[in-house]
Amino acid sequence: MVYVLGIDGGGTKTVCLLIDETGNILSRGQAGSSNYQTGGIDSAKNAIETAINQAISIFLDHKNYNNILIQGLGIGLAGVGRKEDFNVIQNLVEQVKTNSNLSINWELTTNSTVIKSDSMIALVGGLGHQVGIVAIAGTGSQIFGQNSQGKTKRVGGWGYLLGDEGSGYYIAISGLKAALKSHDGRLGSTQLISAFKHHLNLDNLESLIEVVYRRGWTVSQIANLAKIVDEVARKGDEIANQIINTAIEELVFATKIAIDSLFEPNESVEIVTIGGVFQGMNNFRLKFIESLNQIAPTARLILPRYEPAYGAGILALNALGYFPVNTGLDETQTDPSTNLLN
């Protein structure tokens, strides 16, 4: 048996999967945020070790083993595209390997320690293979793709201040701006005003300043207001609908740019959609598909086959020479949760 760990070091949670060489997920651990850029490197290291420890302990208890040999480790984190950050994470992984509390015998080579961006593991996990595009729209947004030559392309993903067009934050802020412009008399009337006032329990719209600036709302708290824009749009409000449609068009356009820069015209491309905006919002994904297929008819939209941590594990297995599952043509496993903890 060959065992690898696949780790998704995210901003809200850290997931670790223990996977064997046939691609079976043997156990799963989860901990808090491992965003070292906001929370610091020690806190990230703790979260990663906690997730690993949980996954390993479940397996060892179940098998009545004392320890386990790990031959591959895949990990994905935001920001590792920069060399400085890559070095930070490499150093962090070295520290984790020396932690004697983990009941692990490590047998990792440089080759079998795979450190990648969060978008790369989302791509590989979402597709179940390495070639195609992932369209992410949650709090932030990003389009990321890779072709069969290993060339990658990122579009967007510049964060809430500099971009993230089409994201939850983008939709929420566009809705708030539209409500305030309407309040000023710079835009026609919209139900967004009453909807925000009601949802945030505000006497008047001026108090938005209090809410957004002084209460120290996080980017994801603001992004959560996207659902208000969606609700108002669903009731037929024209301004809210324009915001939703603009968000869709931004994502469609960004996806088209990624397709064109990686794939031949008429080449079939799988595109996996990930994130709360695609999942939670009324017809958003459907409209995205319709609009994208008008300009990219060979794009084939799928739901995530696995979670990003599985993508990290797959990358580690591939590095060891194992190509266990899913060439990308099997859509039977659309719900990643069904394959966990078996």
Added chain:
Amino acid sequence: MVYVLGIDGGGTKTVCLLIDETGNILSRGQAGSSNYQTGGIDSAKNAIETAINQAISIFLDHKNYNNILIQGLGIGLAGVGRKEDFNVIQNLVEQVKTNSNLSINWELTTNSTVIKSDSMIALVGGLGHQVGIVAIAGTGSQIFGQNSQGKTKRVGGWGYLLGDEGSGYYIAISGLKAALKSHDGRLGSTQLISAFKHHLNLDNLESLIEVVYRRGWTVSQIANLAKIVDEVARKGDEIANQIINTAIEELVFATKIAIDSLFEPNESVEIVTIGGVFQGMNNFRLKFIESLNQIAPTARLILPRYEPAYGAGILALNALGYFPVNTGLDETQTDPSTNLLN
């Protein structure tokens, strides 16, 4: 002699002017930020007392007096439109009045203690009287006006996340977004990319993420990048020019809304422009005037007659029944500095 204090409690500096009933400025004091929302109430109180103490000391030393009777106090601060904030400032003023180190005998009534928004004192100082419009475009932006019936109207000024269209921050962020979209392939080529890289000393545009998010840049540090967009526009770059023109149109439109909601059609309106975007940027103010006069031909643009602290002092004098200077029809005093410390 009747003496009043006019205080401008700003986010970068606090200014206090000592003014007599004829409108003469007798002395001037200056201290650091009195933005209590970011720096806390104690720090704001210190800044205000320091500015007052400086203004008073200069005057007392010059006259060889031991103390002075102050009968009016005007103060303008951001955010006092909200009742809670108004109460906070009123309380702060009460504390200042009990400070025995200030060599002041206070003789203030509720009526002669005038607490107003920063935009109101900018309006009155900028115009030298109370009726007209102030168009502010610095780090942030706001249009604020008052008519002869005392009705006021604010347009914009919702802060960097929720609005401030046409501000330095707006121009800078629009420039950064355009550079990144161009980098992604979502927008045509623009000199903004090389200009930002050169100015910020970046090897690649990806490092903008490091600069904007991780170095903890303030809003005004980001807003300072507006000058890069302006420089690139001046060299003929189409995308940079579009950003500048959109900023101008946003300010023109907001000003038009304020004019229409306060004044009769064809009524002559004075509009004072304030802030670094109007002052520092190439032809910005000229283009603003041209564009505004196309839709509001009776709008008459002026440069600030006095600084905001003088506006605060004027309001205190008016409250005491003194209407010393400047009905708003005299444009001879366009440089406020010439009238200081005489």
